Amino acid sequence: MALRPAHVIIKALAPEAIGRFWAEALDWQAYSPGVTTYVGPAGGLVWPHPEFVGIDVVPVPQAKTAEKNRVHLDLATRSAAHREELVARLRALGAKPADVGQGTAPWTVLADPEGNEFCVLQPQEIHRDTGPIDAVVVDCVDPRAMARFWGRAMDWTVHEVTDEHAVLRSAKDVGPYFRFLRTPGVKTVPDRVHVDLLPYPGDDKETEVARLRDLGAADLDVGQGDVPWTCLTDPEGHEFCVLAPS
Template identity: 70%
Template sequence: MALRPVNVNMKALDEWVVGRFWAQALGWEVSSEGPGVTNVEPGGDFTWPDPAAICVDVVIVPEAKTPAKNRAHIDLATTSAAHQAELIARLKDLGATPVDIGQGDVPWTVLADPEGNEFCVLEPREIYRDTGPIAAVVIDCVDPRAMARFWGEATDWNVHEVTDQHARLRSAKDVGPYIEFLRTPDVKTVPDRVHIDLLPYTGDDHEAEVARLYALGAHDLDLGQGDVPWKCLTDPEDHELCVLAPRRTP
């Protein structure tokens, strides 16, 4: 039994505006799963779920983003210095704005989407040469080693490069983006604006997978979601996550 990361879930006042931004940023397609939910996925022959891409689901909420920096964000990959410059210019034309989160003089650029969700446009890095447009989903944490243990056991992804400062996971098929845990001094002060959705494999029991996460240190999360087919939880450092029920045939 194992779970697979399938979506980056973002909350938004206007899910269509934010979803359309990310679709244009990534060169992907946008669709609607239902009222208040906008899906952003690769086009062509891509069929969700597939480890070749972590998709983006934007969900409408009544609360605007606070000034607090999100504890999870997307890093975008580039292939050359020219590509990085071109992508930054295009993202600004789409409505992204530069933000200062104390990054100092670094080779990557920090921007925010139209509702203030921070993300990074990375300089070319060999490790991200084959990830697709999303290089990584980066999560701030206190203990990268502990996060690597939890998420490595929660999912079927392989754990790479674990240190006191940083940990990295990637699909066992070595395709698609990474999930990375970065040690920071920040602690949770507001509900997470961005989180990862996990999905059981076909034939696996949803409740059994949730119980397995409890045993690994997850906790229940009540967001007022009511009676829904997915389960809201937090990991041992209080990062939010959802265990989805399948919405399509894999």
């Protein structure tokens, strides 16, 4: 048994506006099937997508704090010219430069209109087949422990593990990477960005949740009440949800 990423959740005061930002940023399309705004490839709402990990922007009443998100997106670029054009387009859409201590790093750090940080990467060969989202990046204390937990939680392949970082990708070797980076500090506030996981058809959600608890996940109460999904945290406190199979 294993789970698959369904989408990346971004919490927002104005989900439709933030959904439009990310749709234009990624050259994807925004869909509003209900109170949330889903962002995915053009051509119709496909959830979960067989190759890409979409974005679901959900409404919340609180604004982001000044603290840096512990989860963010890295955007891929095809060439130096594309990177320059993308950064300019993102700025025109309302993105602002962000300083997260990156110094003279070769990537550009920006924040969306509600302050959620993300990076625009320099072009590299390994980014060419990821789609517009190169990676979901998670700050952590122990990348090796995160690789063990998430590698067992999902059906993704662990590609690389060191004391400094760990890399996972779909078993089909398509779509974005999951990267876990050793980062100073520990998580202290709820994140604005997290991942939702989905069982495969025929699998039982409660059985999967019990398996995750055995791996080190903990229950999380964010006031969700009686909902069809289960809120958990990984061993370092990163929130995630397990959805009911569709």
